[in-house]
Amino acid sequence: MTDLEHARQCLQAAHHVAVMTGAGISAESGIPTFRAAQTGHWARFKPEDLASPQAYWRDPETVWAWYAGRCREVRAAAPNPGHLALAALERRKRKAETDDAETGSFLLATQNVDGLHQRAGSRRLVELHGNLTRARCERCSVRQPLTETEPFTPPHCPACGAKMRPDVVWFGENLPPLALAQAEAAFAPAQVTLVIGTSSVVEPAASLALLTLDNGGTVIEINPEPTPLTPLASFSLPMSASRALPALLEGWQ
Structure with missing residues (x-):
């Protein structure tokens, strides 16, 4: 069984899922990073x-x-297949909450400020760095x-x-306390955490996946390049978000 297949099984079976996204998923929609936009x-x-x-x-x-x-x-810009797959994942986990005896949970925490997750249909999310359309x-x-x-x-x-x-959130400012608290409350008990398109070096967001690992959960990293999280992750998929996320949802009932 490949890492992708094993990761798919873990994600499908999980009742508690947390997701972290960074600039990588939005780069596929043509949105440059802060420094790349300085031209x-x-x-x-x-x-x-x-x-x-x-x-x-x-x-x-x-x-x-x-x-x-x-x-x-x-x-x-427009949401790409990665954004749309995360919205579909949320809908499936929300449906499981009503179909299963055990109550499930889902939260998407994003470091991005572009609002593309909302436009793709994500509803249970927190914006750790704010939103530049407000x-x-x-x-x-x-x-x-x-x-x-x-x-x-x-x-x-x-x-x-x-x-x-x-x-x-600007340089020298703290993350919104409520957003960070909501993220910590979701990542600590998560059975599966997805970390997508982030360098995993910007704190405190970079440590959220460690909360999952410390509590025995599974961490699936999706990033074409290795990061400090790569050797710690349960599965590391060296793929773009727009390829990996639809593949993780492929074949679900």
């Missing part, structure tokens, strides 16, 4: 000049323009989606009038 005019900026609270305080117009451009890139008030934390014609300067909060910012 042309933006190549002269350091990353922290575009993605830190200090940068936004000094020059909010420049930072907002950078994120407005990235937002347009995201809207032009704005958040700096004063009262009200959030609102950005429209197709988002302003070229930072908008003002509809509730309190303060300046809003991109709803993403």
